[in-house]
Amino acid sequence: MKPGYAAIFEQLTRSMEHETSLIDLFLTMVPSGSIAEIGAGHGRLVPFFSDREVFYIENDEDMVARLAERFPNIVNTIVKRSAWNTKIPTGSVAAAHFSPNAICEMQPVYFCLSEASRIVSDDGVILFTATNPLTNMPHAYTKFREVACDDYVETSHVITYPTPTHGPNWFETKITLRNMEGETTVIVSQVLPKPEYWIKIMSNMGFILELATENRSHQAADLSSSKLISYFFRKKADSEASQGPVQRVYDLIAPTYNEFSRNAKEQSTNWFKQSLKSESPPKFSRFLDLACGTGKIGAVIREYDSAAKVFGLDFSAKMVTIATNTGNFAAVACADLNDGIPLVEDGFFDYISGISFMEFIADPVKILKDIRRLLAHHGKAWITFELRTETSPTPGLPNPKTGLSFYSYTTDDVRGMIAQAGLKLNDLTTGFGYEAQLDSRHVEYIYCEVAK
Numbered sequence: 001m002k003p004g005y006a007a008i009f010e011q012l013t014r015s016m017e018h019e020t021s022l023i024d025l026f027l028t029m030v031p032s033g034s035i036a037e038i039g040a041g042h043g044r045l046v047p048f049f050s051d052r053e054v055f056y057i058e059n060d061e062d063m064v065a066r067l068a069e070r071f072p073n074i075v076n077t078i079v080k081r082s083a084w085n086t087k088i089p090t091g092s093v094a095a096a097h098f099s100p101n102a103i104c105e106m107q108p109v110y111f112c113l114s115e116a117s118r119i120v121s122d123d124g125v126i127l128f129t130a131t132n133p134l135t136n137m138p139h140a141y142t143k144f145r146e147v148a149c150d151d152y153v154e155t156s157h158v159i160t161y162p163t164p165t166h167g168p169n170w171f172e173t174k175i176t177l178r179n180m181e182g183e184t185t186v187i188v189s190q191v192l193p194k195p196e197y198w199i200k201i202m203s204n205m206g207f208i209l210e211l212a213t214e215n216r217s218h219q220a221a222d223l224s225s226s227k228l229i230s231y232f233f234r235k236k237a238d239s240e241a242s243q244g245p246v247q248r249v250y251d252l253i254a255p256t257y258n259e260f261s262r263n264a265k266e267q268s269t270n271w272f273k274q275s276l277k278s279e280s281p282p283k284f285s286r287f288l289d290l291a292c293g294t295g296k297i298g299a300v301i302r303e304y305d306s307a308a309k310v311f312g313l314d315f316s317a318k319m320v321t322i323a324t325n326t327g328n329f330a331a332v333a334c335a336d337l338n339d340g341i342p343l344v345e346d347g348f349f350d351y352i353s354g355i356s357f358m359e360f361i362a363d364p365v366k367i368l369k370d371i372r373r374l375l376a377h378h379g380k381a382w383i384t385f386e387l388r389t390e391t392s393p394t395p396g397l398p399n400p401k402t403g404l405s406f407y408s409y410t411t412d413d414v415r416g417m418i419a420q421a422g423l424k425l426n427d428l429t430t431g432f433g434y435e436a437q438l439d440s441r442h443v444e445y446i447y448c449e450v451a452k
């Protein structure tokens with residue numbers, strides 16, 4: 001039998017011991033409470049955590065089997081789930097740990113860190129280690145070369161940086177190993193954002209950087225030169241961010257949103273359904289649903305392709321919980337899209353949807369540029385805009401009663417913005433959007449299909 005990934009990984013990482021003092025430091029920072037070991041693999045770190053309660057989270061069947069076989073005493077604490085959807089209760093662990101560069105392999109990384117930040121309690125810690133791309137060449141996995149594999153010979157080891165099909169955040173390591181039974185190639189694809197990215201997204205998730213160290217020496221890291229950096233983030237107890245009016249309204253109406261928007265939403269949902277009909281999806285297509293709300297669009301996607309991996313973003317935490325509970329999403333996370341789309345996996349998505357939300361966004365070109373960046377070369381996106389008419393409110397002017405402001409456009413405006421973002425316009429139509437409940441406005445939408 002050819003060796004599987006778990007067996008190879010075990011061989012390759014057998015002599016990686018330099019983390020001992022890092023884990024000691026981590027355990028000192030969280031002296032009590034349970035720990036989530038996210039991406040537990042075949043259990044390389046199990047012996048480090050022997051006197052603590054640990055949940056070992058791992059998605060790969062092969063790895064889970066290997067983990068259970070090696071450590072029968074932890075079988076009850078193995079959570080066979082993905083890092084972005086652990087189903088571990090909110091705030092129930094004191095800390096979460098990702099081993100070196102593991103976070104870089106869990107794409108999209110934003111969703112994994114969002115999930116880790118959800119399950120960690122106030123004052124809890126997240127530790128992850130990531131290669132800093134500011135150095136000329138990433139060093140992750142070169143360690144493998146130094147490792148004496150008992151049964152395997154490394155026949156080739158190629159690092160591509162960046163990968164030709166993706167943007168500059170990526171690198172790929174292709175390792176071929178041979179044993180008596182044959183040859184196996186493992187391809188490890190990693191995304192390498194800069195330190196500022198980690199710090200910014202963790203700060204938005206309510207964490208402060210308590211310590212950044214260089215992995216081997218545990219000296220304070222110089223973020224502009226280090227290679228492998230370990231980041232210790234602590235959750236601030238008072239991390240409730242102040243809410244804007246749109247976020248407040250959607251949090252408020254989330255429980256009744258499906259009921260009250262049933263008729264209003266039909267038109268845009270049907271348009272999206274029709275648009276998908278003409279697509280023949282790639283196997284395991286990856287979707288990003290912007291402003292996913294309660295998950296109506298996610299449901300349409302899964303109806304069309306039950307194997308699709310759908311990732312949803314929305315800034316209403318209440319909407320995010322409802323969408324998560326539909327079971328139609330691989331993962332759903334909070335993000336304020338006014339700051340752009342917080343994902344670094346350029347070229348990752350086959351399809352992106354942004355239905356009924358551009359009317360809340362002050363700078364759509366920023367989002368459109370991000371859509372272009374995140375789409376695969378064959379990718380497509382479906383977006384709606386509010387059509388400007390005589391009754392449209394002044395763009396950006398808050399309604400004195402509700403505090404909400406809306407942005408509307410002419411078809412020429414939309415054509416211009418799409419071109420400015422470097423996207424191709426496949427199709428543009430106008431039609432009924434919704435009846436606004438607040439001021440009984442009849443809103444028309446501009447429906448657009450765009451491509452990279």
Ligand SMILES: C[S@@+](CC[C@H](N)C(=O)[O-])C[C@H]1O[C@@H](n2cnc3c(N)ncnc32)[C@H](O)[C@@H]1O
Nearest residue numbers: 250291293296314315316336337338356357360
């Ligand atoms: C009308 S609902 C549409 C929901 C969903 N796309 C659908 O078609 O059913 C608008 C959604 O946009 C979200 N939203 C508005 N502004 C946002 C922003 N700046 N960042 C993220 N989400 C936003 C709201 O929270 C809400 O869930």
